[in-house]
Amino acid sequence: MFKHLLLPTDGSSPSEVVNRKALQFAKEQQARVTAIHVVPTFHTLTYRTTMLEDTREEFVAECKAQASKFLTEVERAAQEIGVPCRSLMVTHDHPYEAINDTAAQSGCDLIVMASHGRRGLKGLLLGSETQKVLTHASVPVLVLR
Incomplete structure (x- = not known):
C-alpha cells in the first residue's frame, strides 16, 4: 500500500519510539524510508539564547x-531490519513546511511522526509541529505516540 515513508525525527524519546514502529511498518509494507531532521536557520535575533553566544x-x-546523531540512529535501525533508508538534514525556520515540502519533493506517500502530547497553554506557546504538518500535508500523515 505505502511505498515511501517520510520519518521526521527530533531525537526525543517519543520520536525514537515512533522511529522503531515506523521502520517495522515500512518493513511490513516493503517500503523505503526517508528520515529527516529539520534545524533552524541561524539568526542574530532569536528566542534561542544559545544562538546569541554562537x-x-x-x-x-x-x-x-x-x-547526524539522530539520523545515523534511524539509518542503523533501518539497516538492522532490512529497510532501505536515506536521510536528510534540512535547514528551515518552520519544520512543518520543511517536512511537507520534503514529502512532496521526495515522492513520499506517507508521513509517520510522533506527537509529544503538548496541550493547553504549553501546546499553544510551544506550538505543535505535528498539528501543523497534519493541517498542511498533501499526503496522509500517521501520528503515533
Whole structure:
C-alpha cells in the first residue's frame, strides 16, 4: 500500500519510539524510508539564547552533529531490519513546511511522526509541529505516540 515513508525525527524519546514502529511498518509494507531532521536557520535575533553566544559556524557545526546523531540512529535501525533508508538534514525556520515540502519533493506517500502530547497553554506557546504538518500535508500523515 505505502511505498515511501517520510520519518521526521527530533531525537526525543517519543520520536525514537515512533522511529522503531515506523521502520517495522515500512518493513511490513516493503517500503523505503526517508528520515529527516529539520534545524533552524541561524539568526542574530532569536528566542534561542544559545544562538546569541554562537557564531554562525559554531551553530551550523552543532546542528550538523546533532542531526547526524539522530539520523545515523534511524539509518542503523533501518539497516538492522532490512529497510532501505536515506536521510536528510534540512535547514528551515518552520519544520512543518520543511517536512511537507520534503514529502512532496521526495515522492513520499506517507508521513509517520510522533506527537509529544503538548496541550493547553504549553501546546499553544510551544506550538505543535505535528498539528501543523497534519493541517498542511498533501499526503496522509500517521501520528503515533
